[in-house]
Amino acid sequence: MDKLTEVLQSKFGYTSFREGQKEIVEQILAGRDVVAVLPTGMGKSLLFQLPAYLLTGSVLIVSPLLSLMQDQVEQLKMIGEKRVVAVNSFLTFAQKENVFQNLGAYKFIFTSPEMLQNNRFNKILASIDIAYIVADEAHCISQWGFDFRPDYLRISKWLQSNPHSNVVALTATATKKVVEDIEKTLCMQKPFSYIHSVDRPVIAYEVKEVETQQEKKDWVIQRIISTSGPGILYTQSRKKSEMYAEELKKRGVKVSYYHAKMDQEDRILVQQQFQQGHLEWICATNAFGMGIHKDNIKQIIHDHIPTSIASYMQEVGRAGRNGEQSIASLIYCARDVEQAFFISIKDFPEEIDIKYYFQNDEKIIQLPETTTRTLKYWKEELSEKETIELFSSIKQAKWLEIQKLYDLFQNDQCVRKQLLHYFGEELITRPNNCCTVCSLNPTEILYSREPTVFKKDILNWNDRLNELLPL
Amino acid sequence: MYFHQILLFIIHKFNGERSQTASYYLLKGKKSGQTIQDVTYFQLHSFFSLFPKLSKESYDEAIKILRQNEYVQIENAYISLTEKGFQQVKNMEKPGFNGWLYRGNEQIFWKRVELIVQTLSQFKFQQKKFIPNQKDIEIQHFVKKYFQKRDFQSLQFYTSFKLQLFQLLESANLEKFQKELFVYRLSGYKKSGLTWDQLTNYYSKTELDLKFAFIECLHILIDAISKEQHPDLFDVLDGIEVEVPLTESAVKTNNLFSKGYSIEEVAEMRFLKKNTIEDHVIEIVSADPDFPVEPFISNEQIEKVLEIADKYKSKKLKLIREYVPDLSYFQIRLALTKGEEVNG
Numbered sequence: 001m002d003k004l005t006e007v008l009q010s011k012f013g014y015t016s017f018r019e020g021q022k023e024i025v026e027q028i029l030a031g032r033d034v035v036a037v038l039p040t041g042m043g044k045s046l047l048f049q050l051p052a053y054l055l056t057g058s059v060l061i062v063s064p065l066l067s068l069m070q071d072q073v074e075q076l077k078m079i080g081e082k083r084v085v086a087v088n089s090f091l092t093f094a095q096k097e098n099v100f101q102n103l104g105a106y107k108f109i110f111t112s113p114e115m116l117q118n119n120r121f122n123k124i125l126a127s128i129d130i131a132y133i134v135a136d137e138a139h140c141i142s143q144w145g146f147d148f149r150p151d152y153l154r155i156s157k158w159l160q161s162n163p164h165s166n167v168v169a170l171t172a173t174a175t176k177k178v179v180e181d182i183e184k185t186l187c188m189q190k191p192f193s194y195i196h197s198v199d200r201p202v203i204a205y206e207v208k209e210v211e212t213q214q215e216k217k218d219w220v221i222q223r224i225i226s227t228s229g230p231g232i233l234y235t236q237s238r239k240k241s242e243m244y245a246e247e248l249k250k251r252g253v254k255v256s257y258y259h260a261k262m263d264q265e266d267r268i269l270v271q272q273q274f275q276q277g278h279l280e281w282i283c284a285t286n287a288f289g290m291g292i293h294k295d296n297i298k299q300i301i302h303d304h305i306p307t308s309i310a311s312y313m314q315e316v317g318r319a320g321r322n323g324e325q326s327i328a329s330l331i332y333c334a335r336d337v338e339q340a341f342f343i344s345i346k347d348f349p350e351e352i353d354i355k356y357y358f359q360n361d362e363k364i365i366q367l368p369e370t371t372t373r374t375l376k377y378w379k380e381e382l383s384e385k386e387t388i389e390l391f392s393s394i395k396q397a398k399w400l401e402i403q404k405l406y407d408l409f410q411n412d413q414c415v416r417k418q419l420l421h422y423f424g425e426e427l428i429t430r431p432n433n434c435c436t437v438c439s440l441n442p443t444e445i446l447y448s449r450e451p452t453v454f455k456k457d458i459l460n461w462n463d464r465l466n467e468l469l470p471l
Numbered sequence: 472m473y474f475h476q477i478l479l480f481i482i483h484k485f486n487g488e489r490s491q492t493a494s495y496y497l498l499k500g501k502k503s504g505q506t507i508q509d510v511t512y513f514q515l516h517s518f519f520s521l522f523p524k525l526s527k528e529s530y531d532e533a534i535k536i537l538r539q540n541e542y543v544q545i546e547n548a549y550i551s552l553t554e555k556g557f558q559q560v561k562n563m564e565k566p567g568f569n570g571w572l573y574r575g576n577e578q579i580f581w582k583r584v585e586l587i588v589q590t591l592s593q594f595k596f597q598q599k600k601f602i603p604n605q606k607d608i609e610i611q612h613f614v615k616k617y618f619q620k621r622d623f624q625s626l627q628f629y630t631s632f633k634l635q636l637f638q639l640l641e642s643a644n645l646e647k648f649q650k651e652l653f654v655y656r657l658s659g660y661k662k663s664g665l666t667w668d669q670l671t672n673y674y675s676k677t678e679l680d681l682k683f684a685f686i687e688c689l690h691i692l693i694d695a696i697s698k699e700q701h702p703d704l705f706d707v708l709d710g711i712e713v714e715v716p717l718t719e720s721a722v723k724t725n726n727l728f729s730k731g732y733s734i735e736e737v738a739e740m741r742f743l744k745k746n747t748i749e750d751h752v753i754e755i756v757s758a759d760p761d762f763p764v765e766p767f768i769s770n771e772q773i774e775k776v777l778e779i780a781d782k783y784k785s786k787k788l789k790l791i792r793e794y795v796p797d798l799s800y801f802q803i804r805l806a807l808t809k810g811e812e813v814n815g
C-alpha cells in the first residue's frame with residue numbers, strides 16, 4: 001500500500017480514492033497551485049485535509065461562509081482531529097489572544113477573508129510554517145460566480161503582499177470564466193486544474209410550466225402526498241415555506257419548514273430530524289442545504305425559477321448522493337421570471353443608495369449587512385461613478401442569466417445537455433431517464449407513498465428522559 | 472405563565488401609572504434609569520429582562536388583543552386593567568419568574584444542560600464522535616471542563632446525573648407541560664428535540680406563550696437546585712446568577728461615588744449628563760439598600776414624600792411635587808425608591 005492510501009485508511013477510514021482525488025492530492029503535495037472543481041459530495045474536503053498529514057506545518061483555509069467554516073471544523077473533529085481552529089469575528093478578544101499564542105500548534109486554521117486584514121493575525125501567520133493555503137468556495141471570488149463576495153477579493157491583496165506557499169482553490173460549481181477569474185485573482189502560476197463533470201446521471205430533470213400559481217401549488221402538494229421522499233421543496237420566501245409545510249402537515253406528511261429567520265437551535269433540530277429520517281420533507285428557502293449530510297434524498301422540487309444556473313445545480317445536486325436514481329422537478333409560471341429577477345437584485349443598492357453611501361458616513365445607511373459590506377469594499381477600490389456603473393452592469397448580467405435559465409426550461413432541447421453546455425461541457429452519455437424533453441418516466445423513479453394515518457403522539461417527559469438516557 | 476397573563480400581571484402592578492411601552496422595556500430589560508426604578512417602585516423584579524429578544528411587533532400585537540378583549544384600557548397614554556382584566560389577574564397563579572436575578576442567563580444554564588445530556592446520550596450508545604447542537608464556544612468549553620473534572624464516562628456519574636435531573640423535574644413546582652417542554656427540547660442519540668413550531672402545534676399555543684412558559688420553567692428549576700440534593704446540577708449553575716445587578720455604566724459611577732465625588736463631578740468626569748448620573752443613583756439605590764443617600768436627600772424629606780404618596784395613593788412625580796415644590800424630581804424618585812425598600 002502506498003503512503004497516500006495508508007493515510008486515507010488510517011485517518012479517514014476509506015479503502016480507496018474516488019475519481020480525481022489522488023491526482024489532486026499528489027499535485028498539492030508536489031507544491032503546485034491547484035484549482036479543483038468537484039460537485040458537492042465527491043469528497044472535496046478530503047482534498048485539502050489529507051495532504052496536511054504528509055507535510056509539516058499548518059494549513060490555512062480561507063472560507064467566505066461562516067456557517068460552512070463551522071461545519072468543516074466539526075467534520076474534522078468528527079474524525080478525531082483536535083488541532084483545528086476557526087479564527088473569525090465570533091471569537092472574543094480573550095479567545096483570539098489565546099489562539100494567536102498557539103497558532104502554530106494547529107494543523108488546520110480556518111479563517112474568513114476579513115480576518116486577513118488583521119495585522120496582528122498576519123504577523124503571527126508570517127511567523128509560523130504554512131504548508132499550503134486553501135481558498136474554499138472559490139467561486140465566490142468571481143464576479144461571475146452566483147455567490148460573489150467582494151470581501152473575498154481581499155485574499156488577492158493578501159497573497160500579493162505576503163510571501164506564501166502554494167494555493168489550492170476548491171469549488172463545487174464554476175464555469176470556464178469563473179475558473180479563469182479564480183486563477184487570476186489568486187495569482188496562480190501554471191496551476192494544475194481538475195474539473196469534474198457537473199453531470200449527475202442519477203438525477204433526472206422534470207420541467208413543467210403551468211398557467212396559475214394555484215395550479216402550481218396543487219401540483220406540488222399532489223406530488224408530495226402521493227410519491228415517496230425524502231425530499232426538499234425549495235421555495236422563494238419564508239412565508240411560502242411555512243405555507244407549504246402547513247398544507248402538507250394537514251395531509252399527513254411529516255414535514256417542517258426551514259428558513260434563515262428561525263432560531264439557530266430550531267434550524268439544527270430540523271436538520272437532524274431530516275437526517276435521522278423523522279421528517280420526510282423540508283420546505284425550505286435557499287438557506288437550507290449547507291452542511292446537510294444526507295445521501296438518500298430522492299426528490300428536489302423547485303416551485304420557482306432560481307436566480308442562477310449554478311445555484312440551481314447546487315440545490316438539485318443534493319439529491320441521489322447514494323447513487324440511486326432521483327428526480328429534480330421544477331414547476332413554474334411565465335410570471336416567475338420577473339419574480340426571480342426581483343429576488344436576485346433585492347439586496348442590490350440603488351443608484352441613490354450608492355451616492356448617499358459615498359457622500360456620507362457609512363454607518364447611517366439602512367441596507368442589508370451584506371450590501372453594506374459590498375459597498376464598503378468598492379468604496380475603497382472605485383469611484384462613485386465606477387461603482388454605479390459596476391452595479392448596473394451586474395444587474396444586467398443577472399437579468400441575462402435568469403433569462404438564459406428561463407429559455408433553457410422553455411425551449412425544446414435536452415435540459416441536461418444545456419446545463420452542461422453552460423459549464424462548457426458536452427453531453428456524452430444520456431441516461432434512460434434524462435429529462436422531460438428527451439425521455440422521462442417519473443413512475444419508474446418514484447415509489448408511491450403509503451398514506452400515513454396521522455396519530456398524535458402523546459408526550460411523556462418521563463419516558464422521553466428514559467429514551468435519551470436509558471439505564 | 473403565558474404571555475398575555477404576564478402582561479396583565481405587569482399592567483396590574485403598574486397601577487395605571489405607566490404608558491403601554493413600560494412593560495415592553497421591562498420585559499426587554501432596558502437598562503435605563505426609568506425602567507430600573509420602575510422595577511423597584513412597582514415590585515416587578517420577577518419580570519425584568521425576561522425576554523431580551525421580544526420584538527415590538529409581537530408586543531404591540533398582544534396589547535392590541537388585550538384591548539380588543541377589553542382586559543386593558545388606555546387613557547391619557549396610561550394603560551390600566553379593566554374590571555374584566557382584574558378578574559383574570561385575581562385568579563392567576565403566582566409567577567415563578569426571577570428575571571432580576573437571572574437576566575436571560577437561564578439560557579446559558581439550558582444550553583449547558585442540553586450539551587451535557589446530548590453527550591451522555593451519545594456516549595451511552597457508544598457514539599464518541601458527534602456534532603454538538605450547541606455551537607457557542609463558551610458553552611462547549613464549559614461542558615468540556617465540567618466533564619474533565621468528573622469521571623464522566625463512568626456509570627456512576629451517568630446514573631447520578633440522570634437521577635438528579637429526574638428528581639429535580641419530579642419535585643419542582645412545574646406544570647406537567649413545562650416538564651414536557653424541557654425534556655422534549657433536549658436531544659440525544661438518534662432523538663432530536665422538537666422545534667418550537669412542532670410544540671406550538673402540539674399544545675395549540677403560540678410560540679411566545681411556550682417560550683415564556685419555558686423561561687419560567689428554567690427559573691423554577693434553577694431556584695430549586697440545591698447543592699446537597701443536586702450537586703452535579705449545582706455546578707452547572709456557575710455564573711448564572713447576576714452578582715452585581717447593575718449596568719456597567721452605573722458600576723463606574725458607583726466606583727466614583729465611593730471615592731467621594733459628587734453627582735456634578737462624576738457627570739463632568741464621565742462626559743455624561745447630570746440626568747444620567749441621577750439615573751445611576753436610582754439604579755444603585757434599587758440594588759443596594761445600604762447605599763448612603765444622605766448626600767442627596769434627608770430622612771425627613773424622604774418621609775414627607777412617602778406620606779404624600781401614601782395619602783394620595785399615587786407615585787406620579789408631578790402630583791407629589793405639587794406638595795413638595797422645593798424638592799427636585801430626582802429627589803422624589805429617590806425617596807420613592809427608598810420607600811419601596813421599606814414596604815417591599
Ligand SMILES: [Zn+2]
Pocket residue numbers: 413414415416417434435436437438439
Ligand atoms: Zn435530456
